[in-house]
Structure formats: C-alpha cells, structure tokens
Amino acid sequence: GAEVRFETALARAMLALHARDAGAIDAECAAARRALAPAVAAAAMESCHRAYPHAVQLQLLHELQSAAAVLIAKDTDDGSAALVELLGHWRTQLPLLCNAPHALEPVIAVRVGVLRDVVARAPTPEVRRLAAEGVGSCWLTFAACARAAGYTETARHALMEAGASDGAAAAYQLAKLEWEDGRQGEALGRLHQLHRTLRDRLAPAAAGGG
Numbered sequence: 001g002a003e004v005r006f007e008t009a010l011a012r013a014m015l016a017l018h019a020r021d022a023g024a025i026d027a028e029c030a031a032a033r034r035a036l037a038p039a040v041a042a043a044a045m046e047s048c049h050r051a052y053p054h055a056v057q058l059q060l061l062h063e064l065q066s067a068a069a070v071l072i073a074k075d076t077d078d079g080s081a082a083l084v085e086l087l088g089h090w091r092t093q094l095p096l097l098c099n100a101p102h103a104l105e106p107v108i109a110v111r112v113g114v115l116r117d118v119v120a121r122a123p124t125p126e127v128r129r130l131a132a133e134g135v136g137s138c139w140l141t142f143a144a145c146a147r148a149a150g151y152t153e154t155a156r157h158a159l160m161e162a163g164a165s166d167g168a169a170a171a172y173q174l175a176k177l178e179w180e181d182g183r184q185g186e187a188l189g190r191l192h193q194l195h196r197t198l199r200d201r202l203a204p205a206a207a208g209g210g
Helices: 002-018 022-046 048-071 080-096 101-121 125-148 152-163 167-180 184-209
Strands: none
Touching: 002 022, 002 048, 002 101, 022 048, 048 080, 048 101, 080 125, 101 125, 125 152, 125 167, 152 167, 167 184
C-alpha cells in the first residue's frame, strides 16, 4: 500500500544520506511524496486532524533534504557554519509541529539519525561537538513533550538518551521527573551528584583563574 511505499522510500533516502548521494536523496523523497499524494488529498477533504499525520510525513522528507546541505556540503569550510544554520532552522520549525509525542517522535528520530551520522564523520572536533549538542537538544525536547503528555517512562528514556550528550541538563530534568513521581529522595540524590560533578568540573578553571 501507500504507507509501505512511503516507508520504503524514506528508508532508502536515509541510506542515500548516509552514502552522501544527493541525487538519490531527491529521487527517493520524490517517490515518497508520490506515494503519499492520494492519501493526503483524501484526508484533506475530510479534516485537518486526518491530514496532520501526512503533514508530519512530508516534514520528515523536508528535514532529510535540508540535512543533505550539511552532510553533502561542497563548501571550503569544515561544515560548522552549515550545521549551525541547520540546527537554527530546526529550532524555528519546532513551534509549527504538534506538541504531542506521537507526532514529534518521527521528526526527532530523523534529526537524531542525521546528527549521529555527523558525529561519526565529523571532520573537526567543533563539528562533532555541535552535532552531539544537537542530539542532546533533540532528546531533551522530546522528553519535555512526553513529560507534558504524561508519558513518564517515555520521557525517562529520552532523558537517558540525552544524558550521553548533555549530562547536566538530562540529570536536572530526571530529578524533576523523579520529584513529580513522589521519589524525592532519588531526586535529591541526583541533584547532589550533579552538584558534585559540576563543582569538580569547574574547580580546575577556578584554580587557574586564581
């Protein structure tokens, strides 16, 4: 059916992104849009609610093609400027997306996949740092969305993923989650550990400045 054709084309577009094949990315995204066209037209005739899942699918294709400009950059710089531009573009798109886990999850999955690919192939430490921070930001965004919707375990999983890239922010959000769950002792223990970690991290800089 149309959904299978869309998922197949999307998977192929992700593979093309990994292979840095811009032509194949465009071709697969076009095939995915063609697969969606009848369903989008039918859903739009009924209601915005029915059409929204297809709008999310179209957003995934847009994000893949936007990311190609970063991963297949022909610029003379290290790609950091293009990556900063992409991350900024993604941030401006977030308010336009439905703030519900089921709608946000596929978008976050594509973004994380793209950024992890950047981390793995980063030409410089700066690009690797920017991409890793982007991964953490994606998971923190999804965790906040899941938490607001009452999906505590989903939020917890997202925060554990975020911890690999942004340990301090993830630890703080986990503590808030534990506190809301009535596990104040665990929350306080986590905050104390976070305080010690940050203190130890800042101590050498403070000593050097003295």
